[in-house]
Amino acid sequence: MRKLAVVALILVAIAAIAATPKTVDSGTFGVFVGGKRVATEKFDIQQRGDVNVATSELRTEDAANTATQSSELQLAANGDILKYTWKDHGTAKAQAVVEPAHEFLVEHVSAGDSKPVDTPFLLPHSTVILDDYSFAQRQILAWKYLASVCKNDGGRMGCSGERAQFGVLIPQQQSAASVYLTLKGKEKVSIHGAERELNRINLEVDGTEWAMWLDDSNKVVRILVASANTEVLRD
Numbered sequence: 001m002r003k004l005a006v007v008a009l010i011l012v013a014i015a016a017i018a019a020t021p022k023t024v025d026s027g028t029f030g031v032f033v034g035g036k037r038v039a040t041e042k043f044d045i046q047q048r049g050d051v052n053v054a055t056s057e058l059r060t061e062d063a064a065n066t067a068t069q070s071s072e073l074q075l076a077a078n079g080d081i082l083k084y085t086w087k088d089h090g091t092a093k094a095q096a097v098v099e100p101a102h103e104f105l106v107e108h109v110s111a112g113d114s115k116p117v118d119t120p121f122l123l124p125h126s127t128v129i130l131d132d133y134s135f136a137q138r139q140i141l142a143w144k145y146l147a148s149v150c151k152n153d154g155g156r157m158g159c160s161g162e163r164a165q166f167g168v169l170i171p172q173q174q175s176a177a178s179v180y181l182t183l184k185g186k187e188k189v190s191i192h193g194a195e196r197e198l199n200r201i202n203l204e205v206d207g208t209e210w211a212m213w214l215d216d217s218n219k220v221v222r223i224l225v226a227s228a229n230t231e232v233l234r235d
Helices: 002-019 135-149
Strands: 022-033 036-048 051-060 068-076 081-088 094-101 104-111 117-121 150-153 156-159 164-170 175-191 194-205 208-214 220-225 230-234
Touching: 022 135, 036 135, 051 135, 068 135, 135 150, 135 164, 135 175, 135 194, 135 208, 135 220, 175 208, 175 220, 194 220
Parallel strands: none
Antiparallel strands: 022 036, 022 230, 036 051, 051 068, 068 081, 081 094, 094 104, 104 117, 150 156, 164 175, 175 194, 194 208, 208 220, 220 230
């Protein structure tokens, strides 16, 4: 009996360790337009057993009209969407929820106390969520791209740099689109006044180019949308 009790305790301990969340990345991104900080995104990406969870909170810097929105993205180990929830905590109290419906996806949208309106999308569960104003989700997209074009070569990461297409869903716009990513290689970039050598990935969205720079841990450090005079920097 004592031996069985010890085994049971070991199994409980193993289960507890497996269920302990592991932080993959966390921090804040500052959003600048014309050199002025206009918003801050606080994010946290965790591995919880077989489920990966990315949470985000965006706050504007306008003290007279502070707007806050939050989101939670749940992904399976293979990257498939399990559930995505977005909330506007302002006066509109809008909310959007995306979840699988059989082999496709459905979005439930509501505002205030109104009944949710369902919009089906003939998209696979592997579709990427790329919502407005979520830069952590763009980092997740970059990871998915790197996983598809990179291979482990003799202990070093070698990448083809080829252009790849991904289908994305933009819940706040209730629309789907195709985006393209291309690895451009190493570049020297000034970050917070210091020069750093970072990997650049170009993201093409509806004819607009987003330049993303990642460090050697594949964490986004800077995003630049030159056509919109917008820059995103990791604090």
